[in-house]
Every structure is written in C-alpha cells, then in structure tokens.
Amino acid sequence: MALVVIGYYASDLNAARKVGKYQDSKWVFAVVVGCMAAITALVFGIISIFSQYRTIAMLFAWEWILVILWAAVTGIFGKMYLGGENDEMDHGVESMITAAAFDCVNLVLWFISAVIGTFVFFRSGRRSLHTGRANV
Numbered sequence: 001m002a003l004v005v006i007g008y009y010a011s012d013l014n015a016a017r018k019v020g021k022y023q024d025s026k027w028v029f030a031v032v033v034g035c036m037a038a039i040t041a042l043v044f045g046i047i048s049i050f051s052q053y054r055t056i057a058m059l060f061a062w063e064w065i066l067v068i069l070w071a072a073v074t075g076i077f078g079k080m081y082l083g084g085e086n087d088e089m090d091h092g093v094e095s096m097i098t099a100a101a102f103d104c105v106n107l108v109l110w111f112i113s114a115v116i117g118t119f120v121f122f123r124s125g126r127r128s129l130h131t132g133r134a135n136v
Contacts, residue, residue, distance in 0.1 A: 001106050002037035005030060005073075008099035012092075026076050030103070033069045037106060040066060060117035067114050070107040077103055 009030040013023055040063075044056055077100040081093065 001102060001109060002034040002041065005099060005102050005106060006034040006038065008095060008102065009034070012096075030073050030077065030099075033066075033073050034106075036069070037066055037110065057117040057120035060114055060121050063110060063114035063117050066110045067107065070103065070110055074100070074103040074107045 081100045
C-alpha cells in the first residue's frame with residue numbers, strides 16, 4: 001500500500017520538476033513516509049522468515065512512529081482533498097482523492113499492526129497461571 005502512495009505523490013513531484021516548479025514539502029513528506037513504511041514492511045517480511053513473531057513484535061515502537069507519521073499524512077491530504085467541496089474535478093484532483101484514501105488505508109493497517117505487535121510483546125512473556133513455569 002505504501003508503494004501505491006509513493007506512486008501517486010512521486011508522479012506529481014516529477015511533473016512539477018519537469019515544469020521547473022518547486023517541490024512542495026507536503027508531497028515530499030508523503031513520499032518519505034511511504035518509503036519508510038515500504039522499507040519497514042520489507043524488513044519485517046525478511047525478518048519473519050528467519051525468526052519468531054516475538055522478535056518482530058519487539059519493534060512495535062517503530063510501528064507506532066509510523067502510525068503517527070501516517071496520521072500526519074492523512075490529516076494533511078485528508079483536509080485538502082477528502083470531505084471538501086471540489087467543484088472542478090479534473091484528473092489531478094481525482095488522483096489526489098484516491099491517494100488520500102490510500103493514506104487512510106495505510107494508517108489503519110499500520111495501526112492494526114502496531115496494536116498486535118504491542119499485544120504480542122507484552123503478552124508473550126507471561127507465565128502459566130497454575131504452575132508458573134511455562135510461557136503462555
């Protein structure tokens with residue numbers, strides 16, 4: 001999902017570069033957050049091949065940072081394109097509405113992942129109720 005967001009915002013940045021206009025910091029921020037999320041997903045996928053889920057769950061704090069960053073991107077572009085009155089619906093506005101929707105999806109998915117990682121991290125170290133010997 002992060003790659004889709006990178007594609008939407010990077011295409012606008014590339015078009016502005018070709019025309020000689022400045023690179024808007026909002027779009028650059030969205031591309032950077034998308035890159036961070038895509039790299040994180042790739043690293044988590046590679047780590048999960050070689051280790052247990054508890055090892056990945058230890059990185060739950062980084063997931064919460066990504067949730068905060070996606071919330072900022074969603075807030076910026078959601079305010080600009082979602083819920084507002086867009087009288088002239090040209091192709092650029094339609095693609096930005098779609099990109100803002102993908103921002104929301106990324107926010108929700110990273111939030112779910114962070115909650116599960118936090119739960120697994122704090123829950124997996126507990127001992128059994130009756131004997132106190134085995135990990136639950």
